Amino acid sequence: MKQLRAYARMHRELFAISLKREPRITVGTMACLVFGAIAFAVTGLSMKYVVDSMVERDATAAIIAAFLAALSFTLDRSISGVYYILQRELIDKVGHIDLDPAIMRAAGTLPEVDHLEHTEFLDRMTALRNKAWAVIWSTLLVGEACSMALRLLLALAILGTTSPWLLLMLPCAAVQLILDRRGQAHEKQSELDLAEDKRIQDHLFELCLSASAGKEIRSTGAAPELLERYGAAADRARTTRLRGQFTGSLWRIAGWCVFAIGFTISIGLVIAQVQRGTATAGDVMLAATIGAMLREVVSRAVSSAAGATGTIRVLEPYLWLREYAEEHRETGERKPAPERLTDGIRLRNLHFTYRGTETPAVEGVSVDLPAGSVVAVVGEYGSGKTTLMKLLAGLHRPSAGAIEVDGTDLSEMDIESWRSSMSATFQDFGRYHTTFAEAIAIGDLRGGSAAALDAAVAAADADSLRSRLPDGDQTQLGTRFGGVEISEGQWQKVALARSCMRPAPLLFLLDEPTASLDAPSEQAVFDSYMARSKQIASATGSITVIVSHRFSTVAGADLILVMKHGRLIESGGHDALLSAGGTYAELYGIHAASYS
Numbered sequence: 001m002k003q004l005r006a007y008a009r010m011h012r013e014l015f016a017i018s019l020k021r022e023p024r025i026t027v028g029t030m031a032c033l034v035f036g037a038i039a040f041a042v043t044g045l046s047m048k049y050v051v052d053s054m055v056e057r058d059a060t061a062a063i064i065a066a067f068l069a070a071l072s073f074t075l076d077r078s079i080s081g082v083y084y085i086l087q088r089e090l091i092d093k094v095g096h097i098d099l100d101p102a103i104m105r106a107a108g109t110l111p112e113v114d115h116l117e118h119t120e121f122l123d124r125m126t127a128l129r130n131k132a133w134a135v136i137w138s139t140l141l142v143g144e145a146c147s148m149a150l151r152l153l154l155a156l157a158i159l160g161t162t163s164p165w166l167l168l169m170l171p172c173a174a175v176q177l178i179l180d181r182r183g184q185a186h187e188k189q190s191e192l193d194l195a196e197d198k199r200i201q202d203h204l205f206e207l208c209l210s211a212s213a214g215k216e217i218r219s220t221g222a223a224p225e226l227l228e229r230y231g232a233a234a235d236r237a238r239t240t241r242l243r244g245q246f247t248g249s250l251w252r253i254a255g256w257c258v259f260a261i262g263f264t265i266s267i268g269l270v271i272a273q274v275q276r277g278t279a280t281a282g283d284v285m286l287a288a289t290i291g292a293m294l295r296e297v298v299s300r301a302v303s304s305a306a307g308a309t310g311t312i313r314v315l316e317p318y319l320w321l322r323e324y325a326e327e328h329r330e331t332g333e334r335k336p337a338p339e340r341l342t343d344g345i346r347l348r349n350l351h352f353t354y355r356g357t358e359t360p361a362v363e364g365v366s367v368d369l370p371a372g373s374v375v376a377v378v379g380e381y382g383s384g385k386t387t388l389m390k391l392l393a394g395l396h397r398p399s400a401g402a403i404e405v406d407g408t409d410l411s412e413m414d415i416e417s418w419r420s421s422m423s424a425t426f427q428d429f430g431r432y433h434t435t436f437a438e439a440i441a442i443g444d445l446r447g448g449s450a451a452a453l454d455a456a457v458a459a460a461d462a463d464s465l466r467s468r469l470p471d472g473d474q475t476q477l478g479t480r481f482g483g484v485e486i487s488e489g490q491w492q493k494v495a496l497a498r499s500c501m502r503p504a505p506l507l508f509l510l511d512e513p514t515a516s517l518d519a520p521s522e523q524a525v526f527d528s529y530m531a532r533s534k535q536i537a538s539a540t541g542s543i544t545v546i547v548s549h550r551f552s553t554v555a556g557a558d559l560i561l562v563m564k565h566g567r568l569i570e571s572g573g574h575d576a577l578l579s580a581g582g583t584y585a586e587l588y589g590i591h592a593a594s595y596s
């Protein structure tokens with residue numbers, strides 16, 4: 001019931017959006033539905049007056065009534081055509097222009113990223129992809145179902161007031177529809193049953209035409225056998241289809257027989273009323289006209305209602321996304337990010353467990369990241385390094401504990417302001433299929449200048465990539481839009497350059513920034529990053545956090561955090577950790593040996 005109310009509210013809102021955006025088309029669509037229903041009733045009533053006027057020998061009235069009947073019938077038919085054109089227009093204009101961006105906005109601007117990572121949510125996001133048209137279409141289908149219900153009510157009112165016996169036609173029309181559907185189901189089933197024989201035919205046909213199998217077919221002399229099998233499969237498919245169509249037709253004939261019997265009895269009863277003088281000849285004509293159209297009205301009412309229900313697979317995720325976005329929007333007064341860092345970032349007993357999992361990915365992490373420091377996070381696979389980075393970026397809310405930025409809890413900070421004060425590149429960096437310059441400049445849309453682009457490219461050691469691009473900065477990246485394909489390492493350099501577009505971020509997160517690079521490029525990038533981090537740090541107290549598997553690259557960091565199973569097991573400077581002889585010293589030793 002709650003869900004039904006939610007759907008009804010959503011349809012009302014969609015109708016309001018549609019009315020606001022395209023008032024003429026929306027009103028036109030609704031008018032088509034209402035006028036269609038009225039024209040349907042007028043056709044039947046006019047036919048009644050044609051006959052009654054003729055019985056009364058009033059030729060003028062009969063001609064006017066006949067003209068009205070023809071006009072309303074034509075209107076009813078042509079209105080359907082206009083309705084489908086207007087419906088298409090609304091789907092294009094409201095669905096693609098309004099709803100698609102609304103879905104993108106709801107999904108793409110939420111502060112956190114759970115809805116993009118958790119499978120239950122991902123399924124819903126997939127169902128919504130490019131499906132906004134189905135959302136508005138469902139509202140139109142509801143309108144269509146209402147209009148068909150109106151036709152049905154009018155038909156029943158007309159039939160019922162003419163003679164209650166005529167209402168017998170309704171169950172007969174419903175039975176006809178049910179039997180007709182059963183007939184269709186038989187035909188569909190036969191198409192499914194013959195699919196395998198069709199595949200056999202296709203396969204044998206392909207074999208005979210293929211060069212590779214052709215040699216074997218000739219050398220083994222298998223051609224006659226293949227042809228025989230092809231013939232047998234074709235014969236089986238033909239028989240299956242014929243059987244399905246025959247059975248389907250029998251159901252259909254049975255359906256029409258039921259309708260014809262109901263129709264004949266009803267009309268016969270009205271004729272009897274005419275003889276008794278309680279009905280007119282026109283009533284017989286009215287009953288015949290409306291009765292003949294009744295079956296189509298029932299069928300269209302059922303199919304639009306079924307269509308509206310069928311779109312629930314898109315409506316449900318759409319409703320869910322709206323509610324989810326509403327629940328997860330930041331509300332209330334929030335503090336802005338500081339201009340510069342004085343103390344640094346404090347992690348207080350930080351815990352985080354991913355939705356749908358039991359084991360915490362980060363557990364009880366407490367550490368101070370001093371302002372102006374370069375922090376390295378190391379640890380084995382799955383030890384919680386990336387999760388820690390995402391928590392620092394505010395992409396997930398801690399399950400317990402807190403992150404304090406110069407004493408302000410991140411959960412009380414305006415996340416937009418925090419994000420615009422930081423830069424980050426993650427392991428699964430984006431690949432923007434646009435020009436080289438744009439793919440980097442997107443890292444700082446507010447402050448991007450040619451000089452900033454040059455500096456970012458240099459910091460990411462991407463100058464040599466840039467110089468080899470055929471159209472320089474304007475080279476289209478990726479083949480999707482006819483550009484050049486670049487290697488994984490080159491995509492990573494573009495991502496790194498993008499993260500360097502902000503000249504002085506307060507927090508600079510680098511999650512495995514060099515995983516796709518070769519050893520010399522990796523060292524060059526690290527050296528350049530270390531130098532850049534120190535330079536930024538002196539200006540704004542900025543903190544750089546680097547995740548890396550390669551220990552040689554992190555030795556120069558001011559603070560090294562060693563993670564294991566989500567816990568922080570060691571922290572300190574390189575020399576201190578080495579002399580402590582713990583996990584870091586052990587892993588560093590293994591790493592140094594394998595690279596020596």
Ligand SMILES: Nc1ncnc2c1ncn2[C@@H]1O[C@H](COP(=O)(O)OP(=O)(O)OP(=O)(O)O)[C@@H](O)[C@H]1O
Pocket residue numbers: 117118354355357360361379380381382383384385386387388427
């Ligand atoms: N989106 C997610 N949903 C559920 N569990 C996740 C998700 N992302 C990570 N995890 C789990 O959380 C734990 C920590 O993962 P995380 O990616 O933070 O580790 P990591 O140290 O960065 O690993 P790697 O070095 O392989 O990148 C792992 O057990 C991982 O399986």
